[in-house]
Amino acid sequence: MRQHSGIGVIDKAVAILDASAAAPQSLAELVTTTELPRATAHRLAVALEIHGLLGRDSEGRFVLGSRVAELAAALPDPLLVAAAPVLAWVRDECGESAQLYRRDGRARVCVAAAERATGLRTTVPVGSQLPLTAGSGGQVLCAWLEDAALLKDLLTEAEFTERNLLDVRRRGWAQSVAQREAGVASVSAPVRGPDGGVIAALSISGPIERLGRAPGQRFAPMLIAGGRRITSTLSG
Structure with missing residues (x-):
């Protein structure tokens, strides 16, 4: 009308x-x-x-x-608007640098970040392209990848297996320890759009000495909560 x-x-x-x-x-x-x-x-x-x-x-x-x-x-990206306060909250709650990744073809791009203010940190500048084949952010984006042919191709060179991705989908988060970069650990959870599809990965990363060898047990609940907060904002 x-x-x-x-x-x-x-x-x-x-x-x-x-x-x-x-x-x-x-x-x-x-x-x-x-x-x-x-x-x-x-x-x-x-x-x-x-x-x-x-x-x-x-x-x-x-x-x-x-x-x-x-x-x-020229309009503000709704995902970035919704993610900004959540990234800051995740950083403050976890005490580690937080990032938001989107898939771009065979790579993932850091589209937003909230850096740890002091101490040793892992900095991922906004705009950085990282592989989908390593790291917890890559695992999350691959775990819910709908392009079966692309996923099969990526798994031939990935640092994780299809069974790993099944585990990611089952528990709702991923972790990596020195998978993409020596000395670095990370934890990621999915961000879903209003239709329920995974549109991004919310992550933290930092030195293994601080995050430990099983960082998911400690940090996954906050990342899952952060991903849900972004989704809730996007859904209105």
Whole structure:
């Protein structure tokens, strides 16, 4: 159902954008879909085209313009907004640097982090690409990977096995000790989107001397709780 703001020109422009988002529109189709006078539909569509909010396809029909994508890209990432306070909480509760990883093809990317302020720490700069084939973050992202062919390929070079991933899914967290980097231990838990799919891994990492050889027993409950907090925020 079309909503009305009471500002006619805005409502008409939005009607044109909605129609063009649903399917490419010739001027005649815009008139039919929006029920606007032909002159009005033409005037507004051309104005929207000038501002990049509409464009034309190869047949000259109106489609959404590149400016729409640019505006959407400028919006804050909901995952990063939801994760920021949780990363700080996990860092403070665990006393170790916390990271958030997303899968990008065959790698995982650190998209957010909260660093331990003092003492020996493991720093993973935001934007860093790490392998999916080692580390607790890689295990979590692989454990719920839906691309079976990619997972099979990754397991041929991974530092963990399919049985390890079954254990990760069963208990809901992963740990690693000197798996990706000598002297470093880590623990990770999944972050789920509103639809229940795993969209990220919430992790802590630090020296083995401090985290120990079985860090999951100590830190997993906080990471699981943190992952659920992010999911809850994303789900509204």
